[in-house]
Amino acid sequence: MKLVQAFILGLAVLPGLCFAADAQAPHLIHNDSPAQGVQLMDLQELWRAGGDDEDVIFGRIVDVKRGHGGHTYVLDNQLCQVVVFSPEGEHLHDLSREGDGPGELRQPVELAFLSDDVLGIGMGFPGKVISLKLDGTPDKTFYPIGVPAEGNIGLLMGMQFRDGVMAACGGRMVFGEGGAGHTNRFLSFCQGDCTETRRLLEKSTPLDLTGRKYEEAPDHFVERKWALGPDGMLFVAAKRDAYEISVFDHEGQLVRIFGRKYQPRKRTEAEKQDVRPVINFNNHEDLEIVAEENDPCISRLLYNSDQNTIWVQTPQGAKDQTQEILESWDVFSVEGAYLKQVAIPLGHHMNDGTIHLVGHNKLIVIKGTNSPFGPNANSEEAELEPLEVICYEIR
Numbered sequence: 001m002k003l004v005q006a007f008i009l010g011l012a013v014l015p016g017l018c019f020a021a022d023a024q025a026p027h028l029i030h031n032d033s034p035a036q037g038v039q040l041m042d043l044q045e046l047w048r049a050g051g052d053d054e055d056v057i058f059g060r061i062v063d064v065k066r067g068h069g070g071h072t073y074v075l076d077n078q079l080c081q082v083v084v085f086s087p088e089g090e091h092l093h094d095l096s097r098e099g100d101g102p103g104e105l106r107q108p109v110e111l112a113f114l115s116d117d118v119l120g121i122g123m124g125f126p127g128k129v130i131s132l133k134l135d136g137t138p139d140k141t142f143y144p145i146g147v148p149a150e151g152n153i154g155l156l157m158g159m160q161f162r163d164g165v166m167a168a169c170g171g172r173m174v175f176g177e178g179g180a181g182h183t184n185r186f187l188s189f190c191q192g193d194c195t196e197t198r199r200l201l202e203k204s205t206p207l208d209l210t211g212r213k214y215e216e217a218p219d220h221f222v223e224r225k226w227a228l229g230p231d232g233m234l235f236v237a238a239k240r241d242a243y244e245i246s247v248f249d250h251e252g253q254l255v256r257i258f259g260r261k262y263q264p265r266k267r268t269e270a271e272k273q274d275v276r277p278v279i280n281f282n283n284h285e286d287l288e289i290v291a292e293e294n295d296p297c298i299s300r301l302l303y304n305s306d307q308n309t310i311w312v313q314t315p316q317g318a319k320d321q322t323q324e325i326l327e328s329w330d331v332f333s334v335e336g337a338y339l340k341q342v343a344i345p346l347g348h349h350m351n352d353g354t355i356h357l358v359g360h361n362k363l364i365v366i367k368g369t370n371s372p373f374g375p376n377a378n379s380e381e382a383e384l385e386p387l388e389v390i391c392y393e394i395r
Contacts, residue, residue, distance in 0.1 A: 028336040029244070030260040036340035038328075043345065043363065043392040047089025051367070051388035056083070056091050058387040061366050062109055066358035067134070068116040074389055075121065080105040082121065089391060095136050096121070103130060103138030112161035120161060127156030127170050129194075142194040145170030145186075157185075160228040162303075165250055166190050167228045169221075185221045187236065189252060200252045201238060214277040215290040225296075227303040227310065229334055235310050237298040245301070245310065245332070258336030264294035265315040271295075305359050306394075308334055311342075323347050326365075327355070361394045 049056045059078025066072055070087035073095075080098035085091055096105050107124030114120045118139055120129045126148045131139040144166050145154045159168040171185040184204030190197040201222065217240065225237035232250025243262035247255050275291040295315035302311040310332045317328040326346040331339045344355060346365065356364040368387035 025246075025254045026256045028256065028258040030258075030338040032338075034330070034338045034340045038341045038343060040343050040345055041363075042395040044395055046362075046391045046393055047085075048388055048390040049083075049085060049089060049091060051386050058083070058368075058389070061354075061368075061387055061389070063111045064356040064358060064364045064366070064389070065111040065113060065119075066360060066362060066364075067113055067119070070360065072358070072364065072389075072391065073111055073119065075108055075111050077108055080108060082111070082119070085389075085391075093136075095119070095132055095134075103132055103136065105130070109156060110158050110160070112159060112166070114161055120159070120166075122156050122159040122168070124157070125155050127154040127168075129156075129159060129166070129168075140193070142166070142190075144168035144190050144194045144197060145172070145188055146197055157223050158226075162228050163231055164191055165228065165232040166194060167226075167234055169223055169226065187222065187226065187234070189232070189234075189250065198252055200234070200248060201236065212286070213288045213290070216275055216292050217290075219277070220296065225298055225301045227301045229303045229310070230308065233334065235301060235303065235334075237301055237312075240296045241294070243297045243312075243314070245298075245312065245336075247334075247336075256336060258332060260330065260338055262297055262314065264297055265320070266294055267291070302329075302357055304331075304357050306357075306361055307331075309339065310334060311357065321347055326350065326353055363392045363394055365390045365392065 050058050058074070059076050061074055062077040063075040064072065071092070072085040074083040074085070076083060080096065082095040083091065084093055084095060096103055098105060100106065105121060105123060108121050109124050110122040112120045112122070114131055117134050118131050119134060120131045120142070122129050127143070127145045129142040129144060131142070133139055144159055145156055145168050148154060154170055154172045157169045157171065159166060166189070168188050170188060171183060173183045182204050184202055186202040187200040188197045189200065203221070220240040222236050222238060227235045229235055234248040236246045236248065237244070238246045241264060242259070244257050244259040246257050249255050272291040275289055297314065298312055299315050299318050300313040304311055312330040312332065313327065314330070317330070321327060324345055324347045326344045328341055328343045330341055333339055346353065350367045352368070354366040356366070358364050366387060367390060368385055
């Protein structure tokens, strides 16, 4: 575990991203309002699980996917299992468990259906994807950020699969002679069994194990701010302080950039004090934190397969809503047209929640304060409530 802590902290001091020059790529930055205005999402609740129901208990939910036949698969990072629900919300069974044996999990981070009957589960450390048949039978193991090798330790931070292409966000710590080494973070592509991978948006820095200072700005990377679209197209919020989405084709070539005019959200003093590294290496109580005055321009990025659109959430969309609205999103076409803003009207039902677009006109909301994306996710003062999975139909 100490090695994992050292690695994650090492990632926090990487310099700026290195990627293809964008001078020749078409830019489409919108200065006006969305063409279709602001739309209130019309939702009908179908079922819910967890919460005060002691029959279904969740630890930490990190991903949700909808599978063939309308079943819902909920990935629990803390309990190391996938909880399976019927289309009506009945708890059917759990897939896998914590362990190092065939088909068992440690530090699971994301789900992806590799086919109708094969589920891929990304595991954080060492970074890999294991696949299971839907009856729980172990299938294969993939290495989308590279096969582990001596002195070359990888961490998987996220992965997505679509149209035969797997994209993954990862990091790696490489040791040299005399204890010297470096870390890097990157996005990677692979196809088939992932025997060959290509890296994209890579940045690296010498390894620093002191862990006595955390600077937020150099720590910025795309982690959850990217989405895999159709035909291997990758949509990435590559810059912290610009509302821009860089679009790469399946060969890794930058083909266009789109976004909109945006004023970064200024943080309160309390929010700046809440900034912290993923892991405080050696638990230094005197850790010096250098926080930015403004939030990043983009908080999350999703691909909506129902509409073939890109959904972009800003910090204002996540935090600065009226009592009736849970959160709002900007919606773009995959070509970059600014179509509309969508407001999710669940604010009067919950103080905090994380949405998952799972396809087939279904929206899953994870209600609870230990969500990895919610506005209170890092707050030590947030009152904990049992996690609850709520499924809605988008009408």
